[in-house]
Amino acid sequence: MADAHAHTDHSGASHGSVGSYLTGFVISVLLTVAAFGIVMAHSFSPSGTIAAIAILAAVQIVVHLVFFLHMNTSSEQRWNVMAFVFTVLTVFILIVGTLFIMHDTSINMMSR
Template sequence: MSHHPHHSSEPAAPSQSTHLKSYLIGFVLAVILTAIPFAIVMNRSFSKETSVALVSALAAVQMLVHLVYFLHMDRSKEQRSNVHVALFSLLVIGIVIVGSLWVMHNLNIHMMY
């Protein structure tokens, strides 16, 4: 019997330092993306509408940072099903929010006039 080294076809797991680096980058980005909206609101340097738009946009960017750096969602084959589940969840949430706003708008129009 000869012993042949076993070569796995699976990619090697990322090292612990790679995960730590990813978490640290994500943490720094999350802190920055939290500090900027805080400064926008506290300094009142923009109009209310502009502040709401900026804070909302930075919140969306921060969600992407969390998905990429903390949940490690990317375009790899291993993450494809997780990305599909996340996209479907966003679709359902969007339908619920838009539908609720539509119903409330119609109720407001029909009940107030």
């Protein structure tokens, strides 16, 4: 029985509870159903539908980060949050830069 606590995590990170995982799962399913409902009901214009789905996707990303990856603002999670922000910033720069280069190339190719 001396080995009972051998598998505990000493980093202070929480692994969540069953209730936390179920809450995240239910919210994720509701957000997915809402996105399908918006598309199937044709209740918005095409640009409104895209905007609504983008908003629901952003909320779903936050739900996954909080309920499944257990990211929060605690001091134990500071490096994880900083790494995530760096990743998001890098992806944003990559996407915006690619779109800029493609647009600029398209403009320059059309003028000849």
